[in-house]
Amino acid sequence: MLRLHEIAFASGMAILASTAGALGQTAQGAQCTPPVSHASRYDNCRLVTLQKGMVCRCNVRSQAALQTSSRPASLRSAAVRAEARTVAPADRAEVVRRPDERALTVSELQQIYSGRTWVWSEGGGYFDPSGAFYAAVGNSPTSAFLARGRWTAGSQGELCFQALWNGQVGKNAEKTCFYHKVANGNILQKRGEDGEWYVFRNARARPKDEFRKIVLGNRISDKMSDIRSKYLYGIIM
Numbered sequence: 001m002l003r004l005h006e007i008a009f010a011s012g013m014a015i016l017a018s019t020a021g022a023l024g025q026t027a028q029g030a031q032c033t034p035p036v037s038h039a040s041r042y043d044n045c046r047l048v049t050l051q052k053g054m055v056c057r058c059n060v061r062s063q064a065a066l067q068t069s070s071r072p073a074s075l076r077s078a079a080v081r082a083e084a085r086t087v088a089p090a091d092r093a094e095v096v097r098r099p100d101e102r103a104l105t106v107s108e109l110q111q112i113y114s115g116r117t118w119v120w121s122e123g124g125g126y127f128d129p130s131g132a133f134y135a136a137v138g139n140s141p142t143s144a145f146l147a148r149g150r151w152t153a154g155s156q157g158e159l160c161f162q163a164l165w166n167g168q169v170g171k172n173a174e175k176t177c178f179y180h181k182v183a184n185g186n187i188l189q190k191r192g193e194d195g196e197w198y199v200f201r202n203a204r205a206r207p208k209d210e211f212r213k214i215v216l217g218n219r220i221s222d223k224m225s226d227i228r229s230k231y232l233y234g235i236i237m
Contacts, residue, residue: 032046032047032056043058043059044058045057045058101181101182101183101184102182103156103157103181104181104187105157108180109154109157110153112159113159113214114127114129115127115128115216116214116217117214117215117216117217117218117219118213119214119215119219120213122137122138123135123137123220124136125161126220127151127161128218131152132148132149133161134147134148134220135147135148135165136220136224136226136227138167138227138231140231141168144167144230144232145166145167146165146228147164147165148164149161149163158177158178158179158180159178159179159180160175160176160178161175161176162175176191176192177192178190178191179191179193180200184203186199186200186203187211189210198210
């Protein structure tokens with residue numbers, strides 16, 4: 001089978017082109033193989049004929065299908081869900097693929113996040129100006145977690161927080177990064193290098209912009225105290 005590299009996306013499909021061998025010598029419908037580094041992202045890859053020639057078309061797997069972890073199942077089932085709630089709001093804005101504009105600067109990221117709380121569906125995360133990061137999420141013994149660590153802003157538009165998440169089912173260290181770019185006046189955001197871009201803040205602000213959930217001050221102290229007393233038996237992180 002042919003080795004391929006990604007050149008474009010369209011309607012949930014990946015369109016790929018050959019880097020070795022002549023596609024024209026291979027029958028339509030034959031299997032083709034995506035790059036090893038991205039193989040887990042695609043399935044059902046077949047050769048098809050388009051105007052520009054024969055290419056490989058693959059289904060793009062959903063983000064849920066791509067999530068993996070080396071943690072024990074008992075911890076993964078709760079801690080991963082808790083962390084996912086920090087970064088997967090139900091009312092995401094329209095997905096925008098492959099932006100090619102500039103990354104946000106360190107200064108711009110600090111203006112957005114420093115001294116503010118990112119409010120999530122069951123809690124939030126606070127980005128202290130000192131670089132400390134705190135989070136509190138969940139409303140039940142198995143879903144409640146407290147996190148404490150550090151946050152940083154980088155030159156590639158990345159905002160990362162690395163923290164120890166502590167819950168009844170165990171502890172786990174996690175590093176999560178969001179990338180930010182400006183395109184056509186909009187600020188775009190994605191989770192991780194392989195995430196999908198979506199509108200974080202529209203050029204003309206909208207009520208459901210994720211940016212609006214980042215509010216001034218520490219808004220999670222009460223939530224942290226509540227989780228600590230109810231579910232973590234007063235533990236001090």
